[in-house]
Amino acid sequence: MTTTSTPNSVHIPENARIVVAGAGSIGCFVGGLLVAQGHQVCLLGRPRIIDAIRNGGLKLADGEALDMALDANQIGLSTSPECLADADIIILAAKSLVTEEIAEEIARYAPAHAIVMSLQNGVRNPRILREKLQQTVVATMIPFNVVLSEGNRFQRTTFTAEIIMEWQPELAKLLSGDLITFTAQQDFNEVAWGKLLLNINNAINALGGLPVRQQLMDPQWRRLMAHVVEESMRVMAAAGIKHQSVAPVSMKMFCWILRLPTWLFQRIANSMLKVDPEARASMWEDLQQKRLTEIDEFQGLIIELAEENNCSADLNRRIYGLIKKAEQAAAGSPGLSVDAIRNA
Template sequence: MANADKTIVIAGAGSIGCYAGGCLALAGHRVILLARPRIEAALRQGGLRVSDLQGRDRSIKPDALVVTADAAVALPQADVILVTVKSGATEDVTTLIKTHARPDAVVVSLQNGVDNTDRLRAGLSGRTVLAGMVPFNVVQSPDGELPLRVHRASDGKVMIEDAGLVSLLGVEGFSVEAHGEMKAVLWGKLLMNLNNALVALSGLPLATELADRRWRLILAGQIDEALKAMKASGIEPARIAGLRPALLPKVLRLPDWLFKLLARRMLAIDPQARSSMWDDLQRGRPTEIDDLQGAILRLAEQAGTPAPMVKRITALVREAEASKRGSPGLMPGQVTASADGRRSG
């Protein structure tokens, strides 16, 4: 089947899913967005607006979109399924794909975390399931704003482990390249994703938070703990933003003026962009903390390496989740305070 004839289903049309699906639809591909009822209603009413850091700002009218909340309608039509649900929904989407999708449909995980592809493969035995990685941040417009807007707020190429899909999925605004070591890529991305929790706890825009050395010191501490656990486990993460992982904590600990000078690529972010974990707290939804910091804690426990900073931040995010009051707006000193109120070293 020629690429132009393939139907792409976005399984989990939230921020990343709507952005990917929007770019693919604008490029002329047949795309079906499988979305929550809230997103489905917004798209049917106002269509979709897709914008990015480079200044593109494109719209798709409601009648040009194919969107449904019914997996039994969307998945049987799929030649390629891009899984963009949060990690906590991986088992649910696996069941839906197994029940409704054709056995020859190719499944690509574009999720955070390091083990979603393995979980999909475990539940979809005999099917083609590929790992992927989305390096950029996508911001969704507030509830009620129409058309629903998804804005790519940082840069980078999507990576997938199969070169055969690059020509299908690589379109304007959504660059894709093949990579042969996706496990290393996912562990590398996880190191930077440890910052998602700091944005969620502070409530600050990502660029503002990263420009403040006090927050970067906390991120560097987490990455140090993660790298020790990875080394003890024989895991070699891929480069992040062009840097060897071992250098990342050193760069993060630089004075603000020097960091801004040397880490321009890391700071090339829309000024208002925050993390998906912040968005989850604001909306009262479960976060991906168990698949980000949680993955490091599990690895550290198995390896016998300490991870007190990662453990502390995990606990704070779980407290914020339980309170359902959105971001707690913490200061760096509140994050680094130990349980008895003293500052940790």
């Protein structure tokens, strides 16, 4: 069973310098909001993204009220991990696939007093970081998705601006503002597992290739989502893992709502439908860009737990196999139907 221990209280220097390591869609969006709230932020990312921001600034939107443009000279920009040497706070927003690689860069360049915040999917990254780093590691859970709609424009596709983090109230207070808030929570480990239960459906969206909202309006897709979440909950229960729902209702009720007739689902699940009409899961974007996905942190972890506890995870196995096949094909989302996924 994977657990996350709560770190001791940390000292935060005044005018803390923040480096966002692995600044992709999530990292640039969060980093940009922190800049707008008055923080010193450096984005450490790949040349493609950093050059686009350097040439055209950083644009942030959320489909509602947020529509912001930051000049490039307001933000630190780097493609070299040497910028970590100046960090008081490191926000790690990279994919789980490169956690160990970036941990090595942090260990080499970052000062010992730096706080490392893992803004990553899955539940295993904080443990990996703690095994490799002397710095304090703080796990966080980010409940929204961000897409790169242009070379330097990042749009949040779900309408919430709160990040949940381990119990570090002073750090949460420092980073919070009108544009984005950080909430410290003592039972964070259960929250992380609750977020995994929502992320478990990223693969379904990636395989279908449809916008999330369109899938949610189809009862067949909703029943498939409910099935994979319920199977995952059974596996977690067999492993003795507790979770706390990050949805407005319990995950059991969440699955019940997914199975309602569409007309009733629309009335009850308004908050679930408050997403950008074209929003898709980040795993879909990974397939479209011919990148490896984080499937091992979702279905892969559930399958491991099922094997360790001698229980079934058949649907998760099928989904896992289909994503791996799509990765190997490098042809984008396969655009599968519900029946094709169930019968794989």
